[in-house]
Amino acid sequence: MFGTVKNEGGMLFSGNxxxxxxxxxxxxxxIPSHNHESDNIVLSVLKGKMEMYLNDTEKHVLVPGDILNFDGVNFIKGTALEDSEFNVTLVKK
Incomplete structure (x- = not known):
């Protein structure tokens, strides 16, 4: 088998x-305010609707198909406006 498919919540894949x-x-x-200083972040909404804030000032309302990219030094927090699912990819700088 060459690929792996996962669909549950939590850690899906990790590498170096x-x-x-x-x-x-x-x-x-x-989602409480937090950051990931050593990573670049790609957040992809799969289902639902999310209200996300970067550094308490920059607001993004995200729906399926939306992808938010930001430097992990920034603080993020959010609220699910509907039942929601999203993937977060953290890439080391």
Whole structure:
């Protein structure tokens, strides 16, 4: 077998320079403010609707198909506006 398929929440894949995590949130659940200083972040919404803030000031409302990219030195926090699923890819700088 050459590929691996996963669809559950949590850590999906990791390597020397990356991690892929799937988050599954119910409507109203929140992601507390945090950062990942040593990574670049790619956040891809799969289902639902997410309201995300970077550094408490930059607001993004994300729906399926939206991809948010940012330097992990920035702080992110968010709220699921609907039941939501999204992948977070962390790539070492």
């Amino acid at each position: 320079n990356f991690k892929v995590v799937k988050k599954v949130l119910k409507s109203g659940e929140q």
